Amino acid sequence: MRKVLIVDDEAMIREGLRYVIDWAAFGYEIVGTAENGKVGLEKIKALAPDVVIADIKMPGKNGLEMVRAAIDQSLDFYAIILSGYSDFEYARQALQLGAVNYLLKPVNEDELIDILQKINHQEDAKQHRDQVSMWHDKLFGNDSTGVTCYPYVKLLRIEEQHAPEALKLALSKEVEDVVLLTYRHYHYFILLNQHAQNDLIIDSLCQSLLPKQEILVSHWFNAHDNLTPLVEDIQMLEATTFLLPQQLLSYNVLEAVRHQSPMVKEARESLLKAIFDRQDLKGALAAYWQTYYYELSHEEEIKWRVNGDIEWLYQQIIGKVPIDLEWSAEQKHQQIYLCQTLPMLKKMVNQQLEKLSLTIASSLNHLDIVDELIRYTQENYQTELTLKKIGEIFNYNSAYLGKKFRKETGKNYLSFLDEVRMEKASDILSHSNFMVYEVAEMVGYTNSDYFYKKFKQHFDVSPNEYRQGLKQA
Structure with missing residues (x-):
């Protein structure tokens, strides 16, 4: 409750103000009264009221003089000045002293309530600012003390x-x-x-x-x-x-991530073997990146280790295979540290190591380009694939790739790509409740109508009919 002191030389006013409103309903209680400014000043010192309601015209020290004397003594409160008649000069002086308002007698109930509510708003705002300032100093400033309100x-x-x-x-x-x-x-x-x-x-x-x-x-x-x-x-x-x-991210979440990420031993060595053997490079890369989740590594640590691991891979390769490494140490370092997200870093490193593996296989005459094309398609069918893009990855002319693929498989590459995607779509439709347009996106078709057409050509039924047939079977 905010404390109120009433100072007025008329006893009827002092007592009448107690009942003019329900003070408690607005967060106030009357803690005292005084019959003149001199007594009022002493009670301000003794009671430390939040609000002082004072009449201007009183014998001895009047209301304005009392308020001015209290302010000079650094006593802090809201003042409401009362007067029996309207006088601009009195009102001006009252406001200059910092009085909340100037009320005429008899006091209007609604006007008094408005003033009290304004005081409440101002005090609440002040307390909020003080509280925020306190917490700011304790968290980000020089205040090293705690708080006692809660444990x-x-x-x-x-x-x-x-x-x-x-x-x-x-x-x-x-x-x-x-x-x-x-x-x-x-x-x-x-x-x-x-x-x-x-x-x-x-x-x-x-x-x-x-x-x-x-x-x-x-x-x-x-x-x-x-x-x-x-x-x-x-x-x-x-x-x-x-x-x-x-x-x-909470410490519960981090612990769950660590628990779900098995520790992978010798991930770097397994990656080197996969690069040389062209066997499960995708799996070796996934295992390599998994180590960072198990260790909950930070950005600088991840980039520093990736840079060092690739440098180690290159040193191992240079000693065994006579090839020219296109990715210089300076380019590698710069590109790694420019990556703003982990997916960007993964994509860039994975592509470079894929190219490195292809270069090694070609150098050792272990590369069957059609087998590689089939493997790459089966692993990346959900992305936008064209012979031109694949040719850039494998360092082959796209026209040559297309002719060689047709010669060895008897199929057009794009037809083969559609077959792979249709089989994947069939599997998703069989084991999930995804919508048709979602399945289309998952297998690499950005246009769901085109996917619908291709699916019906391949299976002689629509995707929905295919799924319905599985349910009936």
């Missing part, structure tokens, strides 16, 4: 582009208190609670409200201690966003 605290961060209100409301239902502040393009939610709440509940709540968005959630910490470790916890999570982008 446990957790920090949650989302990007500033996302509206925070809905998430704050939802989090408020799970923990005792939530403080929101914005700092350097991020919204920070400070969660306060009597105990370390179930983290899985909070993780699930965040994921449901902001799916596929970057959300970082710290551990629970002792709120009475230095709170900067909360920010350090978030920074540790941020370092893994290169490996695990656009998702919720």
Whole structure:
């Protein structure tokens, strides 16, 4: 409750103001009264009221003089000045002193309520600013003390582009208190609670409200201690966003990722063997990248290790195969560190090692270009494939590839590609409930009508009829 002091030389006014409104309903209580400015000043010192309602005209020290004297003594309160008659000069002086408003007697109930509600809004805004400033200093400033309001605290961060209100409301239902502040393009939610709440509940709540968005959630910490470790916890999570982008990251999630990612021993050596043997290079690459998930590696560590591993592969190859390496050390280093995302890095490195494997196979006369073309098609059917693009990857003329493929298989390459895609589409239709247009995209057709036409030509029934026939069988 905010405390109110009434200062007026008329007893009827002092007592009448007690009943003019329901003070408690608006968050106020009358803690005292005074009959003149001198007594009023003493009671301001003694009672420290939040609001002083004072008459201007009083014997001895009048209302304005009392307010001015209190301000000079650094006493902080809201002043409401009362007068029995309208006088602009009095009103001007009252407002210059910082009075909230100037009311005429008899006091209008609605006008008084409006003033009290305005005070509430101003105080709430001030308290919010003070609270945000306090948390800012404790998290990002030089204040190394904790807080005593709750024993446990957790920090949650989302990007500033996302509206925070809905998430704050939802989090408020799970923990005792939530403080929101914005700092350097991020919204920070400070969660306060009597105990370390179930983290899985909070993780699930965040994921449901902001799916596929970057959300970082710290551990629970002792709120009475230095709170900067909360920010350090978030920074540790941020370092893994290169490996695990656009998702919720909490320490529960990281532990699950590590648990689901088996440790791969000698992944680099297996990759070297696959490059030489042209056997399961795709699997060896997948196993190599999996090691970074098991170790929850950070961006700089991943790039540094990839750069070193490729350098090691090249050194091993140079000693065994007399080939010219097109990817220079300078180009390799630059391209690796320019990759902004892990998928970009994977794609670039995988393509370079695929080319390297082809170059080695060609040098050792182990390359059957038609077998390679069939294998590559079966592994990459979902992408946009043409002989021209494949020719660039294998360093072959596309016209030559087309003639050689027809000569050895008796098929046109594009017809073979359609066959591979149709078999894959048949398998997906048989074992899933994906829509036809989704199946089309999954097997490499951007135009669902074209896919529909090709499917019917191949199987003599439409995709839906094919699926229905399987159900009836």
